[in-house]
Amino acid sequence: MAVVTLPLAAEERTEESFIPNYAVAGSYVNWAADADFSDAAGSMSFLEYGVEANVPVYMKEGFRLTAGAKYRRTRLDFSGVAPPFGSGSLDLDRLDLPVNLWGDLSERWKLWVSLQPGWHSDFESVTSADFILTSLALLSYKWNDSWTVAFGAYYSQDLGEERLLPALGVIIEPDPQWSLALTFPRAQVAFAPDRDWLFTGKAVLSGASWNITNPDGGEDVNLNYRAIRAGVGIDRRLSGPWWAYLDTGLEFGRELEIEGGTDGFSEDLESTSFVMGGVKLRF
Numbered sequence: 001m002a003v004v005t006l007p008l009a010a011e012e013r014t015e016e017s018f019i020p021n022y023a024v025a026g027s028y029v030n031w032a033a034d035a036d037f038s039d040a041a042g043s044m045s046f047l048e049y050g051v052e053a054n055v056p057v058y059m060k061e062g063f064r065l066t067a068g069a070k071y072r073r074t075r076l077d078f079s080g081v082a083p084p085f086g087s088g089s090l091d092l093d094r095l096d097l098p099v100n101l102w103g104d105l106s107e108r109w110k111l112w113v114s115l116q117p118g119w120h121s122d123f124e125s126v127t128s129a130d131f132i133l134t135s136l137a138l139l140s141y142k143w144n145d146s147w148t149v150a151f152g153a154y155y156s157q158d159l160g161e162e163r164l165l166p167a168l169g170v171i172i173e174p175d176p177q178w179s180l181a182l183t184f185p186r187a188q189v190a191f192a193p194d195r196d197w198l199f200t201g202k203a204v205l206s207g208a209s210w211n212i213t214n215p216d217g218g219e220d221v222n223l224n225y226r227a228i229r230a231g232v233g234i235d236r237r238l239s240g241p242w243w244a245y246l247d248t249g250l251e252f253g254r255e256l257e258i259e260g261g262t263d264g265f266s267e268d269l270e271s272t273s274f275v276m277g278g279v280k281l282r283f
Contacts, residue, residue, distance in 0.1 A: 018177045018192035020235070020243070021282050025053035025068075028278030032251050034079065035272035042081030044256065044269060046225075048074040054098055062104035070096040070118075074208065076225075084215040084258065084265055092210045092223070094120045096132075105139075112138045112152075122212040129220060130211040133157045138167055146173050150183070198235035203228065206251065214260070221260035228253040229274060238279070246277040 032046035054068030072094040078085045096118035103111045114136040121130040138152035150169040156162070169183030179190040186204035193199075207226040214221045231249015238244055254269035 017173070018195055019173075019179050019190055020192070020195075020198055020237075023243075023280035023282050024055055024066075026278055026280040027051040028276060030274070030276040032274040033272045034077075035254070035270040037081070037256075038268040038270060040081070040267045042085075042087070043079050044081070045077045045079075046074070046274075047077070048072055054100065064100075064102045066098075066100045066102075068098050070094075070098060072208075074210075086215075090212070090223070091122065092120075092208075092212065093123050094118060094208060094210070108142045110140045110142075112136070112140070114138075120208065120210045122210060124213045125220065127211075127220070129222075131157075132209075136167060140169075147171075148173075196237040198233075200233040200235070200247075201231075202233065202247075203230040205229075219260065221258050224255075224257040224259065226253070226255045226257075227251045227269075231274070235280070241282050243280045243282055244277070245280060246275070248273070248275045250274070 028050055030046075030048040030050075034043050034045040036043045050070065050072035052068065052070035054066050054070075056064060057067050058065040074092040074094070076090045076092070078089065079087055081087060096116050098114065098116040100115075101111075101113045105111055114134075116134045118132045118134075119126065119130045120132050134154070134156040136152065136154045138150050140148055140150040142148050148171045150167070150171075152167045154165045154167045156165075167184065169181070171183070172180040177192050179188075181188045181190075186202060188200055188202040188204075190198060190200045205226075206229045207224070209222055209224045211220050212223050229249060229251050231247055233245060233247035235243050235245040250271055251274045252271035254271065256265070256267055256269060258265035
């Protein structure tokens, strides 16, 4: 499941702000505890690790072009599960190649265009069905020193399914140490007591989709995992541009679904705790 993330605050920062800039590179490990299916036998746990980088390709005053790569490896472990999964595991991969363009249209108006092709699969067989494309065009307007609003459109082609959504957001920065970002589909409040610490509270849609080998045989099917995450996080500067971070909280509204095949599969999962940590490179 694609998630629209609007890093407007990173583009609006000034030297006076204590909130650190967005990360240009990083790595992480993400774990969700074992939880039962609501209406089926068995349970599932979630483990993921990833690395990513998004670096400037061309820069001049009022214009920035970045490109990068993002790789994520996900392992779903099942225990005592009825067909189609059985008691085993799935190893799943996501490779995305984001390209982003930021431009200053005026002192108050800014433009952000994002294009991200990717392949989400178990990579046992790779076809055009594994391909995903997400794109975003967004205008932001700095209403005053504290308020920034944004609006635009988000388009995705997720494993053959096309989707067009509005992209809306508002960021409120009452002073250099506080930020409140309401950028659909996430909400985050951030507090930086000094330039070496950052505390956050957030709620965000989570999940992913992969094109995988049909566990029952036949044509490949799409596996969709959806959830909502709410929690708190701590970021700590290690040295220079290097930061470490740790997020923890509750994952709820969870669903695992198979699209395609003869029988299909769709089950809710009980809520569970999650822990995510890693390192970031910020400039």
